[in-house]
Amino acid sequence: MKVVFMGTPDFSVPVLDALIKAGHEIVAVYCQPPRPAGRGKKERPTPVHARALELGLEVRHPVSLKSEDEQDSMRALGADVGVVVAYGLILPQAILDAPQKGCLNIHASLLPRWRGAAPIHRAIMAGDAESGVCIMQMDAGLDTGPVLLEEKTPILAQDTTADLHDRLAGIGADAIVNALGQLDDLMPVPQPELGVTYAHKIDKSEAKVDWTAPATEVDRKIRGLSPFPGAWCEVDGQRVKLLASRLAEGQGTAGEILDDALTVACGDGAVQLLRLQRAGKGAQDADVFLRGFPVSQGQQL
Numbered sequence: 187m188k189v190v191f192m193g194t195p196d197f198s199v200p201v202l203d204a205l206i207k208a209g210h211e212i213v214a215v216y217c218q219p220p221r222p223a224g225r226g227k228k229e230r231p232t233p234v235h236a237r238a239l240e241l242g243l244e245v246r247h248p249v250s251l252k253s254e255d256e257q258d259s260m261r262a263l264g265a266d267v268g269v270v271v272a273y274g275l276i277l278p279q280a281i282l283d284a285p286q287k288g289c290l291n292i293h294a295s296l297l298p299r300w301r302g303a304a305p306i307h308r309a310i311m312a313g314d315a316e317s318g319v320c321i322m323q324m325d326a327g328l329d330t331g332p333v334l335l336e337e338k339t340p341i342l343a344q345d346t347t348a349d350l351h352d353r354l355a356g357i358g359a360d361a362i363v364n365a366l367g368q369l370d371d372l373m374p375v376p377q378p379e380l381g382v383t384y385a386h387k388i389d390k391s392e393a394k395v396d397w398t399a400p401a402t403e404v405d406r407k408i409r410g411l412s413p414f415p416g417a418w419c420e421v422d423g424q425r426v427k428l429l430a431s432r433l434a435e436g437q438g439t440a441g442e443i444l445d446d447a448l449t450v451a452c453g454d455g456a457v458q459l460l461r462l463q464r465a466g467k468g469a470q471d472a473d474v475f476l477r478g479f480p481v482s483q484g485q486q487l
Contacts, residue, residue, distance in 0.1 A: 187366055190265040190285060192216040192273040196233045197355045201271050201292060203237070204359035210366065212243050213263045218274045219247040251281050260284040267369070269362055270324060282324050287369065289324040291331070292358040294351075296338065297322065298377040300385040301329035306347050306354065308385040311410035313402065316340050317350060319358040321365040323374050328384075332374035335365045344432055344460075346412040388415060395419045395428065397441035397487060401455030405431050408457070416463070419487050421479070429469055430461035441487040448472045450487060 189210045191202055194217045206212060215238040220229040231239070238245045248256050257280040268289035270277070282289050295305035297320045309317045318338035325331040337357050341350060365372060393415050395404055408431040411417045416427035419441075436444040438451030448459040463469040464479060 187211070187266040188213050188264060189366075190214050190216065190260065190263055190268045191234075191238075192268060192277075192289075193234045193271040194218040194232045194274045195272050197294070197351060197358075198234050198271045198273075199237050200355045200359040201269065201362055202234060202241075204363050205269065205366075206241065208363045208366070212238075212241075213265050214244045214246055216246050216248070216273065219249060251275055252278055257281060257284065267366065268324075269366075271358065271362075277324065279326055282326070290334070290362065290365065291322045291324045291329070292362055293320045293322055293329055294354045294358065295385065296320065296336065297329060297333055298379075298382040300383055302385040303387040305385040306350050307388050307410050308383075309410075310341060310345060310347055310350065311406050313406055314341055317354065319354055319361050321361050330377060332376045334369075334372040334374055335361055337361045344409070344430070346409045346430060348413050390415045393417050397450065398453040401433055401452040401457050404452050405433050405457045408459075412461075413469075421481060421487060425465055427463040427469075428459055428461075429463060431457045431459050434458040439486070443481055443483055443485045443487065445483055446476075448476065448481065 187210050189205055189212055191205065191212050193201065215234060217232050217234040220231045220235065222228065223230040235245055235247065260281055261284045265285040267287040268285040270289050271292040277289065295309060296318045300308050316338050318336060320333045321335040322333050323331045339353055339357060393411055395407065395417050408417045408428045412429040416429060418425050418427050434449045434456045436449050436451060436456035438444050440451055440453050442451045444451055444456060449456050450459060460472055461469055462472065462475045
């Protein structure tokens with residue numbers, strides 16, 4: 187098929203590679219424009235942009251798709267289908283209608299649960315037992331279109347958002363190839379109204395750990411916000427990101443260090459911190475962190 191691909195971050199790259207490997211013709215790649223990054227604030231292409239250039243594909247990065255010129259330009263590609271995954275722009279109806287068979291979205295949740303911007307983070311933070319990928323026929327709503335295909339995966343006890351992100355990216359890549367291979371035979375299933383939830387964008391104000399919360403909630407927050415923006419607490423007046431954890435045995439005053447393995451008491455139960463990061467330093471496993479930044483039993487976070 188002739189495919190117009192629309193995606194921006196790392197999550198989208200395996201999908202682009204899978205489409206090419208499956209023999210589809212990518213007539214153009216749309217992604218977000220390069221943005222200033224790093225200490226020098228030089229413009230850096232997005233992961234999809236960089237990969238598309240490596241593959242010798244045409245790259246377009248309009249700041250908006252609302253103009254008639256942009257919509258005419260999309261129609262002129264003569265695409266059979268559009269594949270959209272974490273693109274980052276609202277698609278006007280004229281863009282959705284430009285490919286012959288419309289646009290398909292790869293969404294990283296089991297719709298209608300977790301429509302919106304941060305479905306992977308929210309699923310872990312909510313304690314969901316499973317997640318997955320839906321291949322959805324796009325309409326003008328926010329992740330409201332009928333579902334063509336669904337693939338599930340369990341959320342494991344120590345999964346971080348990074349872990350689940352990478353797993354879902356691979357699942358999504360396989361799923362869209364499967365969907366395109368049987369597109370004319372797939373039956374669109376309208377999403378039920380029951381069970382709709384919204385995965386609102388993660389706000390950095392959510393990231394500070396409240397040790398008075400139950401250990402299950404603290405553990406989910408740490409794993410759900412890893413690696414970005416990273417849950418954090420203060421240790422001896424320094425902000426430390428908490429990037430991995432697990433539930434542990436123990437009781438004490440909320441925020442109290444219970445042993446020499448970074449087990450911390452919560453409002454109910456305890457968590458063990460497994461991976462941490464100090465400001466200006468790289469992420470470290472707990473044993474390495476403690477060698478450079480001792481934390482004592484009985485210390486209060």
